[in-house]
Amino acid sequence: MLLAMVSLLLQASLSFSASSSSNAIDNCWRRDANWAQNRMKLADCAVGFGSAAYGGKGGEIYTVTTPDDNPTNPMPGSLRYGVSRKNPVWIIFAKDMNIKLHMPLSVASHKTIDGRGANVEISNGPCIRLDNVNNIIIHGLNIHDCKPSVAGNVQVTESASVLWMTKQDPDAISITGSKDIWIDHNTLSRCLDGLIDVALASTAITISNNRFTYHDKVMLLGHSDDYAGDKNMKVTVAYNHFGPGVMQRMPRCRYGYVHVANNNYEGWGIYAIGGSMHPTISSEGNRFVAPNDQNLKQVTRREACDAASSCPGGWLWQSVGDMLVNGAYFVPSGNGNTSPMYAGTQRFTVSSVSLVPEITRDAGALACIPSKPCV
DSSP states (O other): OHHHHHHHHHHHHHHHHHHHTTOTTHHHHTTOTTTTTSGGGGGGOOOGGGTTOOTTTTSEEEEEOOOOOOSSSOOTTSHHHHHTOSSOEEEEESSOEEEOOSSOEEOOSSEEEEOTTSOEEEESSOOEEEESOEEEEEESOEEEOOOOOOSEEEOOSTTSOOEEEOOOOOOSEEEESOEEEEEESOEEEOOSSOSEEEESSOEEEEEESOEEESEEEOEEESSOTTOGGGGGOEEEEESOEEOSSEEEOSSEEESSEEEEESOEEEOOSSOSEEEESOOEEEEESOEEEOOSOGGGOBSEEETTSSSGGGSGGGOOEEEESOEEETTOBOOOBOOSOOOOOOOGGGOOOOOOGGGHHHHTTTOSSOOOOTTSOOO
C-alpha cells in the first residue's frame, strides 16, 4: 500500500515537472506538499512587472467561513470583513463556497485572497474592485457571471465610515489607480463587461496563469483614448490560456507598455491583441491558433488607423518567437527595442513556444489538496 502511494505521488510529481518546469511561477511553489502550511511563500513567486506585490505577507491569516455579504456592516467570517481590514491580511477559505456579493468587493491594500484548497466562486452579482490600492494578490478564484452594481453604501475599509458608491461596471476584476498587483491562477468567464480591466494610471501588474473562456471583451489596459495618465502603465501578461469562446481584447492596450509572453490563444472571434494611442506591445513566445474563418486570421488590430504603416509614429508592436497556427498572422510595426527591461525579481526566462501547451495546461484555479503537491 505504501509503495503504491509513493508510486502515485512520484507519477504526479513527474507529470507536474513535465508540464510546468518552464513556468517560473508554478515552479516556485507547486511541488511543496506543505503549501497549506507555507501559504505565504506564494508571495515570493511572482514575476514580471507585478513581482513586488506581496499582498498580505507577514500579516494575519484570516479564514472565510461564510459566503454571506453585508456591504455596510461586514460580519466576521465573511470575505468582505477580511478585505476591509487596515493591516496586511492573508485570506483563506474554510470550505467550498459560492459568494454572491451585494455591492462590489473593494479590497484594501496589503491583502491576499488565496482560494487554494477550496472551490471558491464569486458570481451572479457585482465582483472585485481594486481602487487606489497597492500590494494585492488574487489567486485561485472562479469569477463568473458578474452583474452591474446599483449605487449604494459600502464600508470600504474598517478605518473609514460607510461611503456612497456609484453604480460600477460588471467587470470580474476592475483595477484603477493601483500598483503592485498580481492576478494569478483564476478562472474567469461570462461577465457583462470585462474580465480584467486596468485603468487610471495603474501600473506594476502581472496577470498570469489565468483561464479566460466564453467572453467578449476579455482584458482592457488603459482607461480611454483621452486619458494620457496611462502612458506609464506597465503590465506583464504571461502563462494564460485564452479560449474557448473568447472574442477580443487579449489584451486591448492604450498607451503604456505590455509584455505578452508564453500565452496560449485557442482562437478568437474578432482579434487577439489590439490597441490604440500608440502602446508598446512585445509579443514573445505565444501560441496563436487562428479560427477557421478566413476573415479572422489576423492576431492584431489597431484602432483609429487602417494599417500599421498609417499609425502615427509607427506604433512599436513586435512578435518574437511566436507560433502562428491555422493561418494566423501578426502584423508588426515600428522600429526599436521592445524588451521589457525587467530588473531583479521581475526577470523570467520566456520559454520556447513549443512548450506553451504544457506550460498553460493548468491555467485557471487549481484543485489543491493540503499535504500534497498541488499537481
